[in-house]
Amino acid sequence: MTTTTGSPELAISSSGLTKRFRRQTAVDHIDLAVPKGSVYGFLGPNGSGKTTTIRMLLGLAYPTSGSAELLGVPMPGGAVSVLSRVGSLVEGPAFYPYLSGWDNLARYDSADQSASRKSAAARIGTALDRVGLTAAAKKRYRNYSLGMKQRLAIAAGLLRPRELIILDEPTNGLDPQGTREVRALVRQIAADGVTVFVSSHLLAEVEQVCSHVGVMRTGNLVFQGSLAELRRTSAPKISVHTADVPLAAKVFAKLGLADPVPGEDVITAELGDAEPERICADLVHAGVGVRGFSVESPSLEDLFVGLTGEGFDVDH
């Protein structure tokens, strides 16, 4: 009944996906394109429509207009047929406090019509082992720490081999060890060929793990593409640490470097087409005492803020 009509290379795709609440447009005609096998970072300030989008992708919310496809299957119509191949963590973990970790996973597994009962115990055991919760499997969920709760939620996403995993803030509440483990887990999963769709505020994490990004701002997708493409949108800068900033500024002016920003003991300028070796040599020849010299690409945080705006002001 549900035939794959979408592009086979896209794990998630949408066309004009819109969600309007009574007075507000939360998601405004976005066209997602998440390539299969990629690790896609879904970024955006709070309130930009990320969670609403994820809920629409999972068939929890119905779009006002537009369409979305998960693994080529239209959503929300094809929810029952495709969601077994999709693992998800949305808006934090949710389990039954009066059941143990094991029983919680067993319940979710029993709700999956296409999951085999015979392999259930083995699969639950493997999933718990992958997130390091084997020892705590029989403890009541209400006695779990925040990190354990988060890990159980990830385990639920790994109960079966998945083709796509959607994670909404997976490292929320985790200590540094936990964060590293999740990062390693995401890399492991991605290495298996699974497409990973991660929504996160930890830009340092995203930079390390993701191959593609999509940036949301007040319901619009302001950028979508590979991380390399995003970096190319902003020019690299040259940064020179020196005691003699005015002299260095003169050298920069002679070389024709754009946008020089002199500081107290550091001066930066756009690199442009110039060669860093040439600049360094010129500085030394001019007698500038060079303490530090580097070529800096803008950090993801700078690019992100550039796309989504500074400060606390809410746009709408």
Add this chain to the structure above:
Amino acid sequence: MSTIDEVTTAVGATGGGEPAGYVRGNLRFLLNEMRLVFFRRRNLLLLFVVVIFPLLIGIGLKLAAPASHGGEGGGGGPASGGAAFFNQLAGNGVFLTFIALSLLLILVLPVVIAVVSGDSVAGEAGYGTLRYLLAVPAGRTRLLAVKYLTIVAWGVAATFIVSAVALIVGVIFFPVGPVTLLSGTTVSLGAGLVRVLLVTIYVCAAMAALGAIGLAVSTFTEHAIGAIAAVMILVVASEVVDQIPQFASVAPYLPTHWWNSFDSLLRVPVDTTTMWHGLLSFGVYAAVFCAIAWARFTSGDVTS
């Protein structure tokens, strides 16, 4: 079914173990849900209360001054049915089941049903587990069906426990023998027990209808307590309006009006008109409220 085939191929391709059959997959979910409801501590306490009440009623009636009027019962409508049973009890312990059922139907049994049915969807929404169940995917209609079947099973269990405990207590404390029914005829003990079974099934149907109302209310909120309270308020309001003579024309359409009409089964011949009226009321309420629950649940966003 091509949908199942598609999933099967995908699962096979990614090595997820052999997939479950259609029936087995659904049965597994239903059994898990029943286990969740029947073994939850709060619900077990409710069942304990359901066991205690008929026991206390039986002991209380035994210790109280025996009603010496002989067989004056039988009377007109449902309201006077209770008095009739009390008179018969001295003659036959089997009547304790009818007494227990009519007393518990006022509030205790409805509470027991309301707690489970009000909690069914609202409780999941409150814990946040609803979004994960739907993402598994459990399927919206399938989830509702499993929830309602569990509610019905729960109602059947509670009602049969009331009857069974009352029967045992009645047999212990009061004389047993051929049963004199409300219409004055006497039937054998075996036939009397069959009547007990029929009455219990009738009350199960009443509770199944109430369960449907609870399920529907549950789909409108994320607060289980609110849903449970709303169902109980509906029950009490219905019972109150039922007592007011000025509303007599509306009375037959109230959900609780036909609950006590099981005395129609305690006559020879069985008062089929009343009985069918009752079963029709239950059927209509169950169908309408299940439809409301389904319409609400499948068309709304899940925000919890």
